[in-house]
Amino acid sequence: MVFAFPYALAGVAALAGLVAVYTFRARFRRRPVSSLMLWRQTIRPSRGGLHRDRLRLPPLFYLELAALAALVAAAIGPHVLRPGLGALTVVCDTSVSMTARDASGASAQDRAVRALRADVRRGRYARVRLILAGANGPEPAGTVPPAQAAARLAETACLGPSDTLEASLARACELSEKTDEVLVLTDRPPPAGDTLRPGVRWLSFGSIEANTGITYADRSPREGGTEALLVEVAGFGRPEGTRAPLRITARAPDGERTLFEGVVDLGHGGRGRLTLDLPPGTPALAITLQPDALDTDNRALLLPDTPRPVASAVRIADAALRRTVERALAATGRFRADASEPQIIFTDHPANDSGAPAAPWQVVFTAPAAPRLVRGPYLADRSHPLLEGLSFDGLVWPAGTNALPGRVLLFAGSAPLLSVDAPPRRAPVIHLVTTGAGDALYRTAAWPALIWNLAQACAEAQPGPASRNLRAGVTAPFMAGRGATEAVFETPGGTLTLRTHAGRAIWAPPVPGLYRMMLPGGKSEPFAVNLFAPGESDLRGRMTGRWSGVQDGERLQRTHRSFAWLPGLAALLLAGIHHGVLGRKISDTVAAPDRT
Amino acid sequence: MANPTTQRESLLAGQALGLRYRLALPRAALRGRNGVRLGVQAGASLDFHDYRDYHPGDDLRHLDWGVYARSDKEVVRLFREEVAPHLDLVLDCSRSMRLEGTAKAAAAVSLAAACAAAADNAQCSHTVWLAGERVEELTGSRHDPAVWREPDFDAAVSPDAALLNAPPAWRRHGVRVLISDLLWPAEPAAVLRRLADGAAALTVIQLLAREEEAPDWRGPHRLEDVETGGRADLLIDAAACAAYGAALARLRDGWSTACRGCGAAFAPVTAERMAAGGRLAALETCGLLEAV
Numbered sequence: 001m002v003f004a005f006p007y008a009l010a011g012v013a014a015l016a017g018l019v020a021v022y023t024f025r026a027r028f029r030r031r032p033v034s035s036l037m038l039w040r041q042t043i044r045p046s047r048g049g050l051h052r053d054r055l056r057l058p059p060l061f062y063l064e065l066a067a068l069a070a071l072v073a074a075a076i077g078p079h080v081l082r083p084g085l086g087a088l089t090v091v092c093d094t095s096v097s098m099t100a101r102d103a104s105g106a107s108a109q110d111r112a113v114r115a116l117r118a119d120v121r122r123g124r125y126a127r128v129r130l131i132l133a134g135a136n137g138p139e140p141a142g143t144v145p146p147a148q149a150a151a152r153l154a155e156t157a158c159l160g161p162s163d164t165l166e167a168s169l170a171r172a173c174e175l176s177e178k179t180d181e182v183l184v185l186t187d188r189p190p191p192a193g194d195t196l197r198p199g200v201r202w203l204s205f206g207s208i209e210a211n212t213g214i215t216y217a218d219r220s221p222r223e224g225g226t227e228a229l230l231v232e233v234a235g236f237g238r239p240e241g242t243r244a245p246l247r248i249t250a251r252a253p254d255g256e257r258t259l260f261e262g263v264v265d266l267g268h269g270g271r272g273r274l275t276l277d278l279p280p281g282t283p284a285l286a287i288t289l290q291p292d293a294l295d296t297d298n299r300a301l302l303l304p305d306t307p308r309p310v311a312s313a314v315r316i317a318d319a320a321l322r323r324t325v326e327r328a329l330a331a332t333g334r335f336r337a338d339a340s341e342p343q344i345i346f347t348d349h350p351a352n353d354s355g356a357p358a359a360p361w362q363v364v365f366t367a368p369a370a371p372r373l374v375r376g377p378y379l380a381d382r383s384h385p386l387l388e389g390l391s392f393d394g395l396v397w398p399a400g401t402n403a404l405p406g407r408v409l410l411f412a413g414s415a416p417l418l419s420v421d422a423p424p425r426r427a428p429v430i431h432l433v434t435t436g437a438g439d440a441l442y443r444t445a446a447w448p449a450l451i452w453n454l455a456q457a458c459a460e461a462q463p464g465p466a467s468r469n470l471r472a473g474v475t476a477p478f479m480a481g482r483g484a485t486e487a488v489f490e491t492p493g494g495t496l497t498l499r500t501h502a503g504r505a506i507w508a509p510p511v512p513g514l515y516r517m518m519l520p521g522g523k524s525e526p527f528a529v530n531l532f533a534p535g536e537s538d539l540r541g542r543m544t545g546r547w548s549g550v551q552d553g554e555r556l557q558r559t560h561r562s563f564a565w566l567p568g569l570a571a572l573l574l575a576g577i578h579h580g581v582l583g584r585k586i587s588d589t590v591a592a593p594d595r596t
Numbered sequence: 597m598a599n600p601t602t603q604r605e606s607l608l609a610g611q612a613l614g615l616r617y618r619l620a621l622p623r624a625a626l627r628g629r630n631g632v633r634l635g636v637q638a639g640a641s642l643d644f645h646d647y648r649d650y651h652p653g654d655d656l657r658h659l660d661w662g663v664y665a666r667s668d669k670e671v672v673r674l675f676r677e678e679v680a681p682h683l684d685l686v687l688d689c690s691r692s693m694r695l696e697g698t699a700k701a702a703a704a705v706s707l708a709a710a711c712a713a714a715a716d717n718a719q720c721s722h723t724v725w726l727a728g729e730r731v732e733e734l735t736g737s738r739h740d741p742a743v744w745r746e747p748d749f750d751a752a753v754s755p756d757a758a759l760l761n762a763p764p765a766w767r768r769h770g771v772r773v774l775i776s777d778l779l780w781p782a783e784p785a786a787v788l789r790r791l792a793d794g795a796a797a798l799t800v801i802q803l804l805a806r807e808e809e810a811p812d813w814r815g816p817h818r819l820e821d822v823e824t825g826g827r828a829d830l831l832i833d834a835a836a837c838a839a840y841g842a843a844l845a846r847l848r849d850g851w852s853t854a855c856r857g858c859g860a861a862f863a864p865v866t867a868e869r870m871a872a873g874g875r876l877a878a879l880e881t882c883g884l885l886e887a888v
Contacts, residue, residue: 028818028829034692034700034808035779036821036828038847042839043830 011072070571079560086179093186133168135473159511206542210237213297213537225280311338320437334455368400610706614713688776698805703867754780784854
């Protein structure tokens with residue numbers, strides 16, 4: 001057994017011992033007398049009931065008692081709050097599991113708010129700094145007066161697909177000074193093996209709950225405009241064989257209609273899948289599960305996400321080569337011929353207006369100078385998306401001595417074969433060395449793959465999100481258009497503006513919901529963000545507990561000032577008085593026989 | 597008196613102290629057996645006492661022929677008698693006289709030895725009686741205190757009970773002295789009557805320890821009677837001490853009054869202060885001793 005104040009405990013025991021010694025010593029000391037005859041005459045008659053005599057103890061007893069009590073008080077180490085304390089940095093877990101409710105209906109966030117309110121009331125901090133440990137990393141939420149900290153935390157939406165507590169804690173420690181404290185409010189324990197640094201308190205308010213959630217959903221395009229819907233449901237803490245009621249509704253402009261209403265059998269591992277064939281033109285789908293501990297993972301929204309066709313124009317004089325290109329474009333199904341407003345032009349003579357902001361991409365077929373057939377070796381820049389999945393082994397390529405502009409992606413020895421010229425704010429121009437449709441390139445698998453990669457890259461370069469169905473916390477590219485310096489979004493939390501690089505913003509939508517990306521010309525592109533976070537839906541590892549990186553004594557010294565010296569000084573003073581009184585008494589006793 | 601550690605030392609110390617005194621004998625004590633002291637009546641000594649008319653049968657050797665020649669009257673010369681006065685000293689040998697932590701026992705034997713030595717100075721014989729379970733003569737008490745047997749002070753009864761049970765063979769017309777703490781329930785007059793019967797003089801010496809005269813204890817005490825074994829749990833405070841002092845004063849007053857009523861003397865003596873200043877002031881005051 002460990003006592004907080006062993007010396008104080010010993011002092012208390014000494015107090016009890018002192019009282020016992022004096023009490024028993026004072027009680028009826030034996031004294032022989034010649035006769036009780038005279039003493040009996042001193043007994044006071046009892047009148048009107050029992051007479052209780054007060055226990056009489058010598059003044060020395062009270063002196064010793066007071067000195068011991070003062071020593072006990074000094075051993076306890078009394079403290080007073082320091083008048084000016086440092087700041088409290090609160091790291092708030094904003095993952096969605098913080099909203100999971102227990103049987104009483106309270107969420108971990110509710111409990112964290114109450115704990116923060118109580119802590120702030122006790123701590124007398126000068127200010128409170130809030131850091132939200134969202135999915136995208138530490139997010140400073142400003143410094144607030146201590147009285148408003150709990151209210152601010154209560155207003156915080158906890159919808160993140162994950163947390164970044166470790167990174168946020170590191171940031172908080174960087175921001176904190178020596179006298180500051182860091183408080184982590186979450187629903188999970190700190191990572192095993194991690195040691196919290198002094199001044200950090202980790203409070204977890206989670207509770208273990210069974211929960212069923214949608215962990216994945218997607219709609220994949222098929223031929224003929226149809227789509228396939230896949231929904232994966234996981235029941236964490238549910239026994240195998242549990243049936244999860246599921247409802248899928250289509251949100252058309254004229255109203256909602258139910259596409260599916262049934263159950264999903266949760267098989268091995270508590271997971272179950274549902275696949276549906278969607279007819280062409282199926283609008284947005286809302287997938288819902290029955291309410292349980294965590295509501296956010298019971299909903300999913302899937303928007304129609306058919307690949308956007310790329311408007312193309314083939315302006316090649318060589319008829320055979322033109323037909324070869326057109327055949328390849330048609331084979332991908334990603335291009336539509338649009339000679340008026342093409343987004344990509346396949347040509348054998350580059351246009352001069354490619355520097356305009358709205359200029360289309362160009363694929364320029366360039367004839368080699370002094371051609372010679374080469375078998376390789378080919379040096380390819382595999383990091384470029386245009387060469388993804390392309391293989392040139394065994395390919396015979398008519399290479400020339402002419403140089404290609406831009407960044408060369410493919411060499412045959414020292415002869416460039418393919419390059420991309422992509423100056424800032426201008427449409428890229430792809431140069432391909434070819435002698436005509438008779439080249440071996442067009443009869444290999446590398447050719448359609450190259451065309452597919454072109455379609456993909458050109459489509460992704462069009463303004464709008466890369467996909468209409470995103471996963472919260474997962475980074476996705478958002479094209480704002482060439483020349484645009486910022487991308488504007490309408491999010492569930494309000495309007496958000498992000499800076500772009502080369503007309504593209506890379507962003508991970510942090511919370512589930514329906515978003516909208518604002519495009520030039522007053523247009524907008526909606527996209528849905530779903531949770532799909534099994535780690536958050538699984539509430540089995542949640543815990544309520546308290547971990548501290550600082551000993552109580554250190555924390556006490558941080559926030560309080562000791563005045564143990566005061567009772568210690570009093571004990572010393574009392575001991576001095578006791579010594580004086582005792583010495584005087586002894587001298588009186590020694591001198592007493594001389595009086596006889 | 598120095599602090600004697602044994603009764604023998606106390607006896608010797610008391611004897612030395614008593615050599616400074618002489619037992620003050622009243623006239624009534626100068627009667628009785630023939631001895632070396634001149635008595636108050638006519639006797640056979642050489643000291644002229646008086647004349648009286650001759651009666652037939654008187655010793656013709658005491659006829660004063662000169663007076664007969666001058667006045668023709670037959671006158672007989674009388675001479676002082678010589679008596680042997682005696683001191684009977686009764687020493688209370690109850691346990692209370694050997695109270696733990698006090699000098700009562702030492703003071704008692706010193707007092708007895710001093711009285712015996714003073715009696716010797718007064719050419720007076722002496723006997724020490726120990727009032728224990730019964731009243732017995734202290735072995736050797738007719739002689740020098742140095743040869744006395746040391747009293748035991750272990751009796752569990754009070755002197756009046758011992759006197760009643762086995763009254764001693766006291767010398768008539770003797771001087772009697774009682775040394776006791778008198779801390780036993782008794783009727784003083786009855787005890788004194790028994791003591792004074794046939795005595796020429798009686799002195800009662802109440803020997804108390806200082807703590808018995810003025811206890812200075814405070815707080816709760818369990819008082820144990822050394823004689824009866826009785827116990828009393830008392831909270832002793834100033835009021836209790838005052839009440840005790842009043843009770844002691846009443847006791848002394850009762851004995852003093854009774855002593856006066858029978859012609860006896862009463863002398864309270866504090867054990868610890870008995871020989872202060874080398875004088876037995878209390879015994880001088882009461883007329884038992886007189887300085888040599």
